[in-house]
Amino acid sequence: MMFIKKQMKKYLLLISSILFFGCKSHDKDIKKAIAVHAKEELMFAGINYIVTNGTVTLTGNCPSQELKNKLVKRIQSTSGVKSVIDKTVIGSVVLDHDFVLKQKIDSVLSRYATVESTVKNGVVVLTGDLKKDESEQLLQSLNRLSIKNIVNNLSSK
Numbered sequence: 001m002m003f004i005k006k007q008m009k010k011y012l013l014l015i016s017s018i019l020f021f022g023c024k025s026h027d028k029d030i031k032k033a034i035a036v037h038a039k040e041e042l043m044f045a046g047i048n049y050i051v052t053n054g055t056v057t058l059t060g061n062c063p064s065q066e067l068k069n070k071l072v073k074r075i076q077s078t079s080g081v082k083s084v085i086d087k088t089v090i091g092s093v094v095l096d097h098d099f100v101l102k103q104k105i106d107s108v109l110s111r112y113a114t115v116e117s118t119v120k121n122g123v124v125v126l127t128g129d130l131k132k133d134e135s136e137q138l139l140q141s142l143n144r145l146s147i148k149n150i151v152n153n154l155s156s157k
Contacts, residue, residue, distance in 0.1 A: 027051040027113035030080045035110035037074060039103060043067045046093035048116040049075070050128060054082035059116070061091035098122065101147070108141045115154065122148035132156045 030051045038044035046061040056075050062068040068088055075084050098119040105117050105124060115128035115138065124147050130138065135154050142150060 026054065026080055028111060030054065030056065030078060031113045032110045033078050033080075034075065035106055037078070038106055041074070042095075043071050043074075045095060045099055046091075047071065047088060048118065050116050051113040054080060055085060056081055056083075057085040057087065059087045060089075061093050062088045063090070063093050065090060101145070104145050105142065105147075108138070108145070112138055123151065124149070125151040125153060127153045129155045129157055 028051075031049070034049055034051075034056065038047070038049075043062070046063075048059045050057050056078075058071070058075065062071060068086070068090065071088070072084055072086050075081060098121065101122065101124075102117065102119045105119065109115050109117060112128070112130060112134065115126060115130060117127075118125045124142065126138075126142075135152075135156060138154075139150065139152065
């Protein structure tokens with residue numbers, strides 16, 4: 001009987017670790033897919049997004065309710081997305097140098113499911129959660145983009 005309990009514990013530990021690490025990889029795939037949409041469609045201008053366990057959280061400005069609805073539907077139709085938390089607001093979106101820089105940054109952030117950025121006057125503010133070694137890799141990648149300044153508000157796990 002004791003042998004069976006030990007084996008059950010081993011299997012439960014194995015299954016839970018597969019599920020945990022599988023979700024993290026899956027979240028990165030979702031974020032990469034959304035990043036592709038964001039590069040191709042202007043309705044993503046002004047929008048930030050993070051992915052946690054298949055749930056996409058949207059923040060930022062959207063120029064109209066119609067585009068906001070279309071954005072949420074686009075995210076919901078992305079493979080692997082379980083749900084969408086829409087925290088966006090209707091507001092103006094400016095397509096300027098910061099927008100171009102934000103697109104470049106979002107390309108880098110597509111590899112980091114739980115990180116988002118805001119850009120204002122060439123200054124980048126990073127928020128989210130990362131492992132310490134991932135944080136260092138991310139900052140090195142961003143430094144290659146000729147960013148004026150990076151404000152690192154990332155939490156380390």
